[in-house]
Amino acid sequence: MGIVWFWLIAIMLTVYVLLDGFDLGAGAIHLLVAKTDEERRQVLASIGPVWDGNEVWLIAAGGTLYFAFPALYASGFSGFYLPLMMVLWLLILRGTSIEFRNHVKSKVWDPLWDFVFCASSLLLAVFFGAALANVVRGVPLDASGYFFEPLWTNFQLGDDVGILDWYTILVGVLALAVLVMHGALWVRMKTDGPVSERAATLARRVWWAVLALTAIVTTVTFQVQPQIKENLTTWPLGLILPLLAVAGLAGVQFELIKHDERKAFFASCLYITGMLTSVVFGVFPMVLPARNPIYSLTVNSAKAADYGLEVGLTWWILGMILATGYFTFVYRSFAGKVVVEKDPHGHT
Amino acid sequence: MEQALGVHRLHFAFTITFHYIFPQLTMGLALLLVYLKTKFLRTGDEHYNRSARFWARIFGINFAMGVVTGVPMEFQFGTNWAAFSRAAGGVIGQTLAMEGVFSFFLESSFLGIFLFGEKKLSRMGHWFSAFMVFLGSWLSGYLIVATDAWMQHPTSYTLGPRGEIQLSNFWGLLINKWALWQYAHTMLGAVQTGCFVMAGVGAFYLLTHRDEIYGRTFVKGGVLVGVVAAILQLSPTGDMQGRLITEHQPVTLAAMEGLFDTQNGAPLAILGQPDIQHRKLDNPLEIPSMLSFLTYRKWTANVRGLNSFPEDQWPDTIALLYYSYHVMVGLGTIFIAVMVVSAFLLWREKLYSSRWMLWILMLSVPLPYIANTAGWMTAELGRQPWLIYGLMRTAHGISPKVGAGNAWFTLIGFMGLYTVLAILWLFLVYREIELGPDPGANLDTETAVLIAAD
Numbered sequence: 001m002g003i004v005w006f007w008l009i010a011i012m013l014t015v016y017v018l019l020d021g022f023d024l025g026a027g028a029i030h031l032l033v034a035k036t037d038e039e040r041r042q043v044l045a046s047i048g049p050v051w052d053g054n055e056v057w058l059i060a061a062g063g064t065l066y067f068a069f070p071a072l073y074a075s076g077f078s079g080f081y082l083p084l085m086m087v088l089w090l091l092i093l094r095g096t097s098i099e100f101r102n103h104v105k106s107k108v109w110d111p112l113w114d115f116v117f118c119a120s121s122l123l124l125a126v127f128f129g130a131a132l133a134n135v136v137r138g139v140p141l142d143a144s145g146y147f148f149e150p151l152w153t154n155f156q157l158g159d160d161v162g163i164l165d166w167y168t169i170l171v172g173v174l175a176l177a178v179l180v181m182h183g184a185l186w187v188r189m190k191t192d193g194p195v196s197e198r199a200a201t202l203a204r205r206v207w208w209a210v211l212a213l214t215a216i217v218t219t220v221t222f223q224v225q226p227q228i229k230e231n232l233t234t235w236p237l238g239l240i241l242p243l244l245a246v247a248g249l250a251g252v253q254f255e256l257i258k259h260d261e262r263k264a265f266f267a268s269c270l271y272i273t274g275m276l277t278s279v280v281f282g283v284f285p286m287v288l289p290a291r292n293p294i295y296s297l298t299v300n301s302a303k304a305a306d307y308g309l310e311v312g313l314t315w316w317i318l319g320m321i322l323a324t325g326y327f328t329f330v331y332r333s334f335a336g337k338v339v340v341e342k343d344p345h346g347h348t
Numbered sequence: 349m350e351q352a353l354g355v356h357r358l359h360f361a362f363t364i365t366f367h368y369i370f371p372q373l374t375m376g377l378a379l380l381l382v383y384l385k386t387k388f389l390r391t392g393d394e395h396y397n398r399s400a401r402f403w404a405r406i407f408g409i410n411f412a413m414g415v416v417t418g419v420p421m422e423f424q425f426g427t428n429w430a431a432f433s434r435a436a437g438g439v440i441g442q443t444l445a446m447e448g449v450f451s452f453f454l455e456s457s458f459l460g461i462f463l464f465g466e467k468k469l470s471r472m473g474h475w476f477s478a479f480m481v482f483l484g485s486w487l488s489g490y491l492i493v494a495t496d497a498w499m500q501h502p503t504s505y506t507l508g509p510r511g512e513i514q515l516s517n518f519w520g521l522l523i524n525k526w527a528l529w530q531y532a533h534t535m536l537g538a539v540q541t542g543c544f545v546m547a548g549v550g551a552f553y554l555l556t557h558r559d560e561i562y563g564r565t566f567v568k569g570g571v572l573v574g575v576v577a578a579i580l581q582l583s584p585t586g587d588m589q590g591r592l593i594t595e596h597q598p599v600t601l602a603a604m605e606g607l608f609d610t611q612n613g614a615p616l617a618i619l620g621q622p623d624i625q626h627r628k629l630d631n632p633l634e635i636p637s638m639l640s641f642l643t644y645r646k647w648t649a650n651v652r653g654l655n656s657f658p659e660d661q662w663p664d665t666i667a668l669l670y671y672s673y674h675v676m677v678g679l680g681t682i683f684i685a686v687m688v689v690s691a692f693l694l695w696r697e698k699l700y701s702s703r704w705m706l707w708i709l710m711l712s713v714p715l716p717y718i719a720n721t722a723g724w725m726t727a728e729l730g731r732q733p734w735l736i737y738g739l740m741r742t743a744h745g746i747s748p749k750v751g752a753g754n755a756w757f758t759l760i761g762f763m764g765l766y767t768v769l770a771i772l773w774l775f776l777v778y779r780e781i782e783l784g785p786d787p788g789a790n791l792d793t794e795t796a797v798l799i800a801a802d
Contacts, residue, residue, distance in 0.1 A: 048460075048464065049460035049461075049463075049464045049465075050460060052412075052415055052456045052459070052460065053453065053456035053457050053460060055415070055419070055456075056448060056452040056453055056456050058419075059418075059419060059422060059448045059452055060445065060448030060449050060452065060453065061448075062422055062423070062448070063422065063441065063444045063445030063446075063447065063448040063449070064441075064445045064448070064449070066422075066425065066426070066433065066437050066441035066444055066445060067437060067438060067439075067440075067441025067442045067444070067445050068441070069437075070433055070434055070435075070436070070437025070438050070441060070512070071434050071437075073425070073426045073433050073434075073437055073441070074426055074430035074431065074433040074434035074437065074747075075430065075434075076426065077423060077425075077426025077427045077430065077433075078426060078427055078428070078430035078747035078748075078749060078750050079749070080427075081427050081428075081747070081750050081754060081758075082754065082757075082758075084423055084427055085427065085758040085761065088419060088420045088423055089761065089762075089765055091416065091419055092416040092417070092419075092420075092765060092769070095412060095415060095416040096412065096413075096416055096769065096772070099408070099409070099412035100409075100412070100772060100776060103409075103776055103779070104779070144748060144749075145434075146430065146747070146748050146749045147749065148749035148750060148754075304437065304438030304441070304512075304514070304515075305438055305508060305512075305514035305515065307514065307515060307516065308438045308439070308442060308514065308515040308518075311442075311515070311518040312442060312445070315446060315449070315450075316445075316449065319446070319449035319450050319453075320449070322450070322453070322454070323449065323453040326453055326454060326457035326458070327453075327457065329457065329461075330457045330460055330461060333461055333465055333468060334460075334464070334465075
């Protein structure tokens with residue numbers, strides 16, 4: 001039962017990254033691809049109706065993690081206390097900047113929120129990457145089952161680790177590059193005119209950075225977390241996940257050359273899915289590796305009692321069917337290129 | 349550690365109090381939006397639709413505030429209350445996760461459609477999106493109240509080998525009798541906030557002689573729904589909550605009422621200040637035997653006072669608990685008076701011209717916010733010293749490795765950020781009220797276009 005939930009939560013988090021990932025990416029490139037007020041409205045309109053629903057995947061995944069693996073939720077959230085609080089502040093700034101920017105038309109108001117939107121999205125992308133890297137690298141859990149990580153120590157991967165070290169920063173930069181590419185492909189697909197063109201150019205350029213960083217991060221990650229190699233030896237079929245990522249990344253460039261915007265975006269989704277599931281596969285059965293392996297939290301040591309997990313599965317499946325229905329409906333309702341309207345009853 | 353405990357409590361209290369400013373309005377307004385959209389569907393009168401659009405804009409601002417301040421609440425269970433989460437996550441995580449899966453997806457999806465998709469939908473389709481937003485927000489209210497209700501009155505659990513609390517009956521958690529009454533009481537409080545805000549804005553328009561047709565609709569809608577909510581708030585929902593507390597949290601009842609001595613025919617204190625040191629109520633103004641009647645429906649019933657409980661079972665902030673409870677009840681009584689008189693004037697067709705009553709309605713807008721906050725303080729302070737009543741003490745629930753200094757740092761960070769948010773919120777909501785339900789009528793066209801384009 002624990003293994004089922006391990007994968008279900010991995011899927012929920014992946015969906016979160018795929019969906020809110022393009023919101024964050026769109027935010028990170030906001031100032032680059034959109035210059036005029038109308039262009040910036042285009043970028044905002046491309047995520048306006050959906051960003052909030054996308055963020056719900058984080059809340060729902062968090063809630064699911066909470067009831068399925070309470071010990072993980074407790075150790076992880078209190079251990080990452082400082083960076084998580086900063087993530088919360090950034091999420092607050094990101095949300096308010098999207099919602100409040102268009103309320104007032106002023107030469108001071110708009111640029112201010114454009115900047116806040118861009119900066120908070122950009123930092124969130126880096127933070128999420130660094131957070132994932134912290135899990136992969138392992139945290140200083142001790143016999144109490146808890147830890148408290150400082151923001152940084154000496155930037156080395158010793159026993160005295162911090163949130164930021166050379167490895168986690170590297171992954172943070174990769175995450176930013178990936179979400180910039182992902183967001184640029186979304187903006188490319190959802191807008192037209194100069195914004196769309198600039199986004200396509202940006203996506204093509206940042207693709208090379210993603211390629212280089214993926215190669216470097218993958219190589220060093222095998223050193224940082226030996227469990228990955230072990231798992232690949234035990235279950236060679238797992239190789240399919242990194243191969244999906246490779247196929248996705250190749251697909252992005254291929255489709256960009258062919259000018260198929262939709263397929264390019266979906267190739268990017270495939271790449272991200274491949275990367276994230278590879279990581280999850282690599283650390284299994286650990287849910288939170290410790291620097292000292294005997295204290296690692298595993299699926300079995302962190303999971304809740306079986307009755308709750310079983311009953312949870314029933315409502316979870318029902319809820320996911322409903323949620324899939326809503327999302328299909330919403331994305332279909334707002335399908336196609338966004339139009340920034342200027343009519344009295346228009347709701348851009 | 350003692351010091352850290354206080355900061356963690358204040359951290360949660362501050363962030364949840366600020367957060368709840370927004371859902372109480374959006375849950376109440378969601379109902380009123382369905383009311384306005386239904387009116388439009390039935391009559392085809394465009395001014396109801398414009399009214400709905402106006403309130404949807406205010407709803408949108410408040411909803412965004414509710415979302416951004418709501419995410420920190422879920423996170424804080426893990427960040428600040430790790431020991432509690434480790435012990436009880438398997439139980440309360442169920443309702444919290446269900447809130448995300450069943451209500452937030454529903455609410456956020458249909459809100460996007462409701463706010464952005466009016467032109468793409470039929471009238472019925474747009475009404476339906478409003479209804480789904482209402483359903484989602486009220487469902488989320490239930491699931492979060494069920495979570496709190498389990499902490500107030502834990503049921504359907506067994507203790508595991510490592511002391512962790514395991515769920516033993518899903519429906520017992522979901523249909524906890526405490527949750528049903530607490531939910532009804534909470535939602536009525538939210539409806540009252542929505543009604544007072546709507547009526548208050550309507551009164552503002554009537555008093556300033558602008559958008560008067562909308563002003564009348566808002567006052568009428570707010571008062572008609574509000575009078576029902578205000579009465580139901582007291583009875584049966586408030587009454588039934590009181591009796592649940594009498595039965596399951598007798599020491600909380602004694603502290604709320606400022607009753608120190610156990611007695612037959614216990615009086616109900618209307619005013620007075622609890623003096624914990626001397627164990628008495630200073631300057632009491634009391635109704636004899638009334639507390640016995642309210643709690644046990646018998647004038648001579650025996651009600652236990654604080655003195656009959658060991659001090660380590662007492663809530664730790666009795667004076668604050670007592671004042672919160674009395675503020676809530678006092679305001680609730682005032683709401684009934686205001687709403688009943690308004691409804692009477694409405695029936696006599698005098699309300700729209702009774703400037704004194706419109707003034708009262710307008711100035712009452714902040715009061716339901718205070719009452720709702722005081723009500724939640726009563727519930728949560730009354731639960732002390734327990735985090736899960738009778739099962740886990742609050743002192744044992746905090747994150748063992750997050751010290752007071754770090755908690756202070758993030759608490760002050762939240763205070764600063766929320767101050768900015770509060771100013772923005774007031775500014776934007778006031779701006780919408782100033783622009784009014786019919787921006788085209790009050791402004792030159794170009795500005796109106798920009799506003800409506802939001």
